[in-house]
């Protein structure tokens with residue numbers, strides 16, 4: 001069966017072990033008989049025009065592209081509650097740790113021009129979709145395994161970094177995993193990969209992990225203000241935070257989906273971080 005936007009979504013959900021599309025993932029303009037696909041981490045109006053220019057039948061983004069994928073993005077942050085509870089954070093404390101972040105993202109989306117990108121795709125008649133959380137779930141399993149792969153009984157934070165850096169997506173990339181709190185020489189201790197929760201949980205979520213036994217926490221990224229807040233928290237003393245690097249870490253989760261589409265016969269043109 002030739003690829004359609006719906007079939008691509010199903011392939012992504014199957015790879016991630018999900019039964020339905022999460023709030024941050026969706027089809028803006030449906031398409032069928034897709035052979036040539038323009039894929040990028042961010043796809044907006046300029047890239048939609050590029051897709052048309054290159055004769056592509058679909059523009060496939062990773063990050064939310066507007067519409068409900070942006071307006072309801074805050075809902076996927078909810079996933080972080082379960083992740084925190086898995087290390088023993090009480091549910092009420094886990095919900096409190098994401099409350100500000102969720103409200104911030106809800107307001108930001110509400111204030112934004114949610115129809116901008118989809119309106120371009122509709123006017124162009126260009127099939128357009130994004131797959132966010134499913135790819136981040138696929139990537140989290142790979143990143144977590146790699147993070148532990150070089151850590152022996154007395155392993156250090158540097159061993160965690162080396163494990164991540166050994167993934168193909170990091171080869172030759174100017175962005176590498178970096179320890180921004182603690183030290184690469186510290187023992188790694190208990191490692192937790194806090195990704196696939198919409199976005200990073202900021203200082204409050206990191207504090208929750210650190211107070212419940214996590215020694216080395218892995219985030220995709222963290223804003224500087226949150227890092228400063230975290231460094232000032234007594235709960236973070238002696239703990240470690242490794243930033244995986246947004247683009248290479250995102251690629252780790254997107255590449256398995258693109259490989260599956262290539263197996264189905266699609267030709268992929270990679271742009272925007274891929």
Ligand SMILES: [Fe+2]
Nearest residue numbers: 062132136250
């Ligand atoms: Fe991602």
Ligand SMILES: [Fe+2]
Nearest residue numbers: 062063246250
């Ligand atoms: Fe991302």
